[in-house]
Amino acid sequence: MQNSFTEENYLKIIHALSGREGLEVSTNALAESTSTRAASVTDMLRKLAEKGLIHYKKYQGVRLTESGEKVAINVIRKHRLWEVFLVEKLGFGWDEVHDIAEELEHIASDHLVERLDSFLGHPRFDPHGDPIPDAKGNLTEPDYLILTDVAIGEKVRMMGVLDHAPSFLQHLDRAGITLGCILEIKEINEYDKSASVQIGDKQTLFISLEVSKNLLVQRR
Amino acid sequence: MQNSFTEENYLKIIHALSGREGLEVSTNALAESTSTRAASVTDMLRKLAEKGLIHYKKYQGVRLTESGEKVAINVIRKHRLWEVFLVEKLGFGWDEVHDIAEELEHIASDHLVERLDSFLGHPRFDPHGDPIPDAKGNLTEPDYLILTDVAIGEKVRMMGVLDHAPSFLQHLDRAGITLGCILEIKEINEYDKSASVQIGDKQTLFISLEVSKNLLVQRR
DNA sequence: AAAAAAATTTAGATTAACCTAAAAATTGAT
DNA sequence: ATCAATTTTTAGGTTAATCTAAATTTTTTT
Ligand SMILES: [Mn+2]
Ligand SMILES: [Mn+2]
Ligand SMILES: [Mn+2]
Ligand SMILES: [Mn+2]
Numbered sequence: 001m002q003n004s005f006t007e008e009n010y011l012k013i014i015h016a017l018s019g020r021e022g023l024e025v026s027t028n029a030l031a032e033s034t035s036t037r038a039a040s041v042t043d044m045l046r047k048l049a050e051k052g053l054i055h056y057k058k059y060q061g062v063r064l065t066e067s068g069e070k071v072a073i074n075v076i077r078k079h080r081l082w083e084v085f086l087v088e089k090l091g092f093g094w095d096e097v098h099d100i101a102e103e104l105e106h107i108a109s110d111h112l113v114e115r116l117d118s119f120l121g122h123p124r125f126d127p128h129g130d131p132i133p134d135a136k137g138n139l140t141e142p143d144y145l146i147l148t149d150v151a152i153g154e155k156v157r158m159m160g161v162l163d164h165a166p167s168f169l170q171h172l173d174r175a176g177i178t179l180g181c182i183l184e185i186k187e188i189n190e191y192d193k194s195a196s197v198q199i200g201d202k203q204t205l206f207i208s209l210e211v212s213k214n215l216l217v218q219r220r
Numbered sequence: 221m222q223n224s225f226t227e228e229n230y231l232k233i234i235h236a237l238s239g240r241e242g243l244e245v246s247t248n249a250l251a252e253s254t255s256t257r258a259a260s261v262t263d264m265l266r267k268l269a270e271k272g273l274i275h276y277k278k279y280q281g282v283r284l285t286e287s288g289e290k291v292a293i294n295v296i297r298k299h300r301l302w303e304v305f306l307v308e309k310l311g312f313g314w315d316e317v318h319d320i321a322e323e324l325e326h327i328a329s330d331h332l333v334e335r336l337d338s339f340l341g342h343p344r345f346d347p348h349g350d351p352i353p354d355a356k357g358n359l360t361e362p363d364y365l366i367l368t369d370v371a372i373g374e375k376v377r378m379m380g381v382l383d384h385a386p387s388f389l390q391h392l393d394r395a396g397i398t399l400g401c402i403l404e405i406k407e408i409n410e411y412d413k414s415a416s417v418q419i420g421d422k423q424t425l426f427i428s429l430e431v432s433k434n435l436l437v438q439r440r
Numbered sequence: 441a442a443a444a445a446a447a448t449t450t451a452g453a454t455t456a457a458c459c460t461a462a463a464a465a466t467t468g469a470t
Numbered sequence: 471a472t473c474a475a476t477t478t479t480t481a482g483g484t485t486a487a488t489c490t491a492a493a494t495t496t497t498t499t500t
Contacts, residue, residue, distance in 0.1 A: 006457065027478055040458050042479055047456090059465060059478060090335040100329050107323045115310040226487070247448055260488050262449055267486090279448060279495060 003053075005106045008075050010034065010044055011053060012105075014064055015072035020141055024061030070137055074113075077133040079105035080126035081116050087127040088120065094127040094179075095169035128169075129160025129179055129216060144216035147183070147195070148209070155184045160216035168214060175205055183217060223273075225326045228295050230254065230264055231273060232325075234284055235292035240361055244281030290357055294333075297353040299325035300346035301336050307347040308340065314347040314399075315389035348389075349380025349399055349436060364436035367403070367415070368429070375404045376437035383434040395425055403437060 003011075013033045017025045027045070031038040049056035053068035064072060082104040086097040114135060117123075125131055133139035144159050158181045161168065176199050177183070186196040186204055193209040207215075223231075233253045237245045247265070251258040269276035273288035284292060302324040306317040334355060337343075345351055353359035364379050378401050381388065396419050397403070406416040406424055413429040427435075 004456080028476095036457085037459065038478065039460080039480080043457075086332075090332070090339055092331075092335065096331075100327070100332055103327050103329075104324075107320070109320050109323075111312075111316075112306075112310070112320055115312065119310055224486080248446090256487085257489065258448065259450080259490080263487075 003071060008106055010048060011068050011072040012075045014062060018063060022063055024063055026061050073133045073137045073139055075105050078113055080130055080132040083126045084120050084123045095166040098164055128164055144218055147212040147215040147217050150185055152185050152187055155182055155220060156217035157220050158183055159218045161214055163214040176202060223291060228326055230268060231288050231292040232295045234282060238283060242283055244283055246281050293353045293357045293359055295325050298333055300350055300352040303346045304340050304343045315386040318384055348384055364438055367432040367435040367437050370405055372405050372407055375402055375440060377440050378403055379438045380436035381434055396422060
């Protein structure tokens with residue numbers, strides 16, 4: 001039997017919330033992420049456990065099974081490949097593609113995913129810097145730094161974002177911060193903990209702590 | 221409020237069954253096409269009428285309203301554009317794309333449809349020769365002939381198919397009959413009403429009446 | 441114009457995914 | 471260790487889309 005959109009969304013969210021350590025995810029955390037009530041989550045958990053997609057013992061939180069993990073990663077693969085398509089081929093901005101990909105990620109055909117992947121040239125990362133699982137389901141999270149962990153004077157390369165909200169991405173666009181650009185922390189301003197950051201070889205701007213916390217970078 | 225996948229499918233099917241004359245469609249015809257029971261169709265018709273998408277009087281069949289027609293044509297536009305994408309960009313065969321397009325046609329974003337249309341170069345016809353409605357919702361069915369209406373000795377161009385079943389399309393592939401190719405009726409065989417047809421400037425084959433009835437062609 | 445047949449609608453259920461309110465279990469704080 | 475707070479589950483409903491069986495309306499045939 002096929003998994004419904006709803007089931008796929010639960011699995012994807014459990015994957016995201018359990019992190020790389022595969023920790024237990026709580027009912028309330030799922031209720032929050034799915035915008036439903038805890039009672040509804042409990043119903044769905046019973047169903048997913050029934051189907052062998054999660055490990056679930058009452059009152060103890062959930063983890064994905066091997067089989068649930070496979071489904072979740074496949075959905076993530078499709079989501080990210082479609083985002084690449086939308087940006088690279090159709091010319092959408094990185095701030096416009098998430099919601100459309102939320103729909104496209106549920107299109108079923110495996111044949112389609114593999115052809116799309118070829119058409120796009122087997123991209124390794126999506127437009128937000130997130131890694132794309134390969135066809136076998138291998139997903140390796142690169143370990144980037146958060147900009148707040150970078151010392152004054154260091155030059156780093158912008159590799160991804162933690163916040164995917166359109167408003168955040170548009171803010172980065174206005175600041176001229178794009179994937180791959182070089183950032184240098186000139187100083188940390190005492191007053192509001194903002195950073196003065198040189199972007200590429202262009203001007204230096206104040207970057208709020210809020211923004212720095214959501215920027216993933218790499219030393220070079 | 222948004223229309224569900226199910227509602228969109230009903231509207232699309234009502235459009236197809238009512239033909240270019242916009243005739244009334246019966247409950248049973250819809251039950252057949254949707255693979256549901258007549259009682260279920262009646263429920264849905266009440267809902268669609270409620271939403272102003274169809275004209276419906278009990279026991280009298282249904283027609284689309286202006287508003288229902290707009291929705292139906294938009295779904296058809298998306299279906300056919302996605303089919304072009306799958307064949308032209310991803311390299312699928314014309315026999316492989318219908319079921320995938322049945323899913324893709326329900327992706328909501330108007331912005332996406334318009335960008336896809338541009339990316340594909342504003343195609344006028346889908347891989348089966350069916351016309352693609354324009355962005356304003358204009359859909360003009362070209363009036364092709366059916367191959368059975370072509371006289372012996374006439375040369376015609378193959379323009380489309382009436383049957384979209386993969387097995388039929390694969391049969392045409394094996395016979396070398398593709399969209400745009402030239403066909404000449406050499407004779408009609410008395411025994412089984414099959415036609416001897418020359419395909420392009422290649423060999424002459426027997427084409428069964430069953431096949432001829434499903435081929436759309438144009439005089440030249 | 442009846443009667444018979446066919447088509448359609450109504451009545452009453454079912455399933456998935458949600459809800460609120462109440463009960464039960466776990467966790468945390470004295 | 472006990473009590474209070476928090477979390478989670480259970481109980482009992484709702485809505486959309488389906489179903490079967492029965493009732494009703496329309497159509498066709500005698
Ligand atoms: Mn996304
Ligand atoms: Mn992304
Ligand atoms: Mn099709
Ligand atoms: Mn088609």
